[in-house]
Amino acid sequence: xxxVPLLEARELAVGFAARRIVEGITFALAPGxxxxxxxxxxxxxxxxxxxxxxxxxxxxxxVVTAGVGxxxxxxxxxxxRLAYVPQHDGVSFGFRVLxxxxxxxxxxxxxxxxxxxADRDIARDALARLRIAELAERSVTELSxxxxxxVLIARALAQAAPVLILDEPTxxxxxxxxxxxxxxxxxxxxxxxxxxxxxxxxxxxxxxxDRALLLRDGRPLALDRVERALTAANIERLYGLPVTRxxxxxxxxxxxxxxxx
Amino acid sequence: xxxxxTYRRIAATALVLAGxxxxxxxxxxxxxxxxxxxxxxWHHGDEAAAGGAAQAIVWGLRLPRVLIAMLTGAALxxxxxxxxxxxxxxxxxPDTLGVSSGAALGAIIAILLGAGSVGVALAAFAGGIVAVAxxxxxxxxxxxxxxxxxxxxxxxxxxxxxxxxxSLLKYVADPYNELPxxxxxxxxxxxxxSGRQLALLAPLVAVGLATLFTLAWRIxxxxxxxxxxxxxGLPATRLRLVVIGAATLVTAASVAxxxxxxxxxxVVPHMARLVVGPSFPxxxxxxxxxxxxxxxxxxxxxxxxxxxxxxxxxxxxxxGTPVFIALLARARNVF
Numbered sequence: 001x002x003x004v005p006l007l008e009a010r011e012l013a014v015g016f017a018a019r020r021i022v023e024g025i026t027f028a029l030a031p032g033x034x035x036x037x038x039x040x041x042x043x044x045x046x047x048x049x050x051x052x053x054x055x056x057x058x059x060x061x062x063v064v065t066a067g068v069g070x071x072x073x074x075x076x077x078x079x080x081r082l083a084y085v086p087q088h089d090g091v092s093f094g095f096r097v098l099x100x101x102x103x104x105x106x107x108x109x110x111x112x113x114x115x116x117x118a119d120r121d122i123a124r125d126a127l128a129r130l131r132i133a134e135l136a137e138r139s140v141t142e143l144s145x146x147x148x149x150x151v152l153i154a155r156a157l158a159q160a161a162p163v164l165i166l167d168e169p170t171x172x173x174x175x176x177x178x179x180x181x182x183x184x185x186x187x188x189x190x191x192x193x194x195x196x197x198x199x200x201x202x203x204x205x206x207x208x209x210d211r212a213l214l215l216r217d218g219r220p221l222a223l224d225r226v227e228r229a230l231t232a233a234n235i236e237r238l239y240g241l242p243v244t245r246x247x248x249x250x251x252x253x254x255x256x257x258x259x260x261x
Numbered sequence: 262x263x264x265x266x267t268y269r270r271i272a273a274t275a276l277v278l279a280g281x282x283x284x285x286x287x288x289x290x291x292x293x294x295x296x297x298x299x300x301x302x303w304h305h306g307d308e309a310a311a312g313g314a315a316q317a318i319v320w321g322l323r324l325p326r327v328l329i330a331m332l333t334g335a336a337l338x339x340x341x342x343x344x345x346x347x348x349x350x351x352x353x354x355p356d357t358l359g360v361s362s363g364a365a366l367g368a369i370i371a372i373l374l375g376a377g378s379v380g381v382a383l384a385a386f387a388g389g390i391v392a393v394a395x396x397x398x399x400x401x402x403x404x405x406x407x408x409x410x411x412x413x414x415x416x417x418x419x420x421x422x423x424x425x426x427x428s429l430l431k432y433v434a435d436p437y438n439e440l441p442x443x444x445x446x447x448x449x450x451x452x453x454x455s456g457r458q459l460a461l462l463a464p465l466v467a468v469g470l471a472t473l474f475t476l477a478w479r480i481x482x483x484x485x486x487x488x489x490x491x492x493x494g495l496p497a498t499r500l501r502l503v504v505i506g507a508a509t510l511v512t513a514a515s516v517a518x519x520x521x522x523x524x525x526x527x528v529v530p531h532m533a534r535l536v537v538g539p540s541f542p543x544x545x546x547x548x549x550x551x552x553x554x555x556x557x558x559x560x561x562x563x564x565x566x567x568x569x570x571x572x573x574x575x576x577x578x579x580x581g582t583p584v585f586i587a588l589l590a591r592a593r594n595v596f
Contacts, residue, residue, distance in 0.1 A: 093539035115478065
């Protein structure tokens with residue numbers, strides 16, 4: 001028996017009223033499957049993610065989560081199904097890390113009710129899972145970029161939604177934090193979360209995603225399993241420069257530009 | 262900072278506030294010793310028991326004035342804290358959306374029409390509410406990349422338009438009778454405090470503050486970018502309107518009875534943030550208590566230190582400016 005996909009895009013067209021950015025996107029993610037979205041700057045990655053989350057209204061087609069069209073869901077019901085890890089937290093005040101993670105419980109609370117002890121436990125668990133429990137009482141504005149990214153992932157975890165949507169989660173991280181964040185994303189996928197992640201790094205998509213969606217000129221250039229979508233030829237067409245693929249071992253390879261430009 | 266420590270700090274400042282309120286009942290041009298204040302409070306309405314003068318002063322003059330000062334301060338500071346949260350901007354104050362300018366214009370029109378003090382207060386209240394409603398209506402019809410910046414800019418533009426109207430009315434006002442009244446109203450004063458004003462102010466402030474307290478935890482989420490608060494399940498646009506409504510209600514009510522008392526709504530939330538941190542469920546009570554204390558101290562000084570009353574709007578600026586500069590120097594990681 002086929003499982004109901006946790007997240008589906010059906011002939012989705014995204015953009016703004018004045019400008020259609022990408023169209024013709026169709027995919028379905030089962031539990032434990034992940035999709036990497038690649039494309040040059042301005043190709044529509046973030047716009048697509050925001051449409052999948054229901055933050056933007058599709059210009060065509062629809063987004064379906066566990067069999068239900070997202071347009072029909074209230075904000076709190078969407079938040080129980082889809083969690084969002086933005087590129088930056090955008091927090092303007094020095095909130096405590098625990099308070100930021102606790103915000104994830106908003107959709108689970110009774111009308112106007114404050115968070116309860118159980119919600120606090122869930123928030124602390126999420127921090128512990130990402131091995132940053134010791135940051136709980138710190139102010140987010142004192143943290144490094146990598147720590148702040150981990151806090152955002154912990155917040156998405158505390159939201160307890162089956163689908164995670166991450167916008168360039170590693171773009172501002174140092175080498176060590178990048179590896180840590182990728183490791184956590186792998187663990188979440190192994191636990192059955194469906195994951196959509198946008199990235200500028202084809203190597204990362206190859207190593208950490210099941211499928212890849214390549215966006216160029218307003219259309220999907222490729223949408224397939226990573227080993228079929230992320231060929232040197234496709235990467236060349238995606239970024240407009242000659243690349244070669246170098247295998248490191250049986251599972252990992254990297255793309256490098258053929259020559260210095 | 263853990264929650265226990267912060268709540269103890271809030272309780273401690275609330276106790277100090279209660280003590281200050283008690284002292285303020287004895288202070289003034291006619292100082293009353295501690296035990297006369299107690300006797301007057303205790304034997305209310307019992308003419309034979311204590312000195313009639315003490316009772317008249319405490320119940321008729323100082324108690325309404327002390328309570329109005331505290332309510333006004335609590336209201337302005339709470340509204341300022343809410344605005345700074347929802348605009349994600351430490352520089353906004355309760356009058357950012359034009360409530361003070363609208364209230365001033367309403368009050369001045371009432372003064373020129375010869376209204377009494379209650380009439381002026383009602384006109385000021387209505388003017389404040391109408392100004393903010395106009396700003397919201399205009400801003401919601403402008404589609405913009407950043408709705409919050411649009412809202413602030415609309416507030417500033419409308420406030421300056423109302424300011425022009427105000428200048429025009431001052432220009433045409435009778436310079437011997439009306440103009441001084443207008444000028445004193447604009448400087449803010451609690452000198453006309455009465456039981457009737459208190460009865461107008463208290464329920465409005467209670468409703469507004471109760472709304473902010475009920476929503477306090479969710480107001481923290483409003484400090485996140487809208488994409489995030491909405492993806493966490495918060496109807497941000499609707500909540501923001503409710504918070505603006507509550508903050509405008511308490512600010513318009515305060516300005517209506519006390520005139521424009523500047524600084525409280527801008528500076529006191531920052532003081533409170535330094536004591537208990539930015540989390541709104543703790544910030545709101547702390548800002549309210551500190552605001553109540555700030556206006557109480559300023560108003561008590563205004564009516565006690567000099568033979569004529571100093572407008573509190575002047576004193577808040579004199580006290581507020583050095584305090585604010587000192588805070589900016591210390592508060593590196595607050596913003």
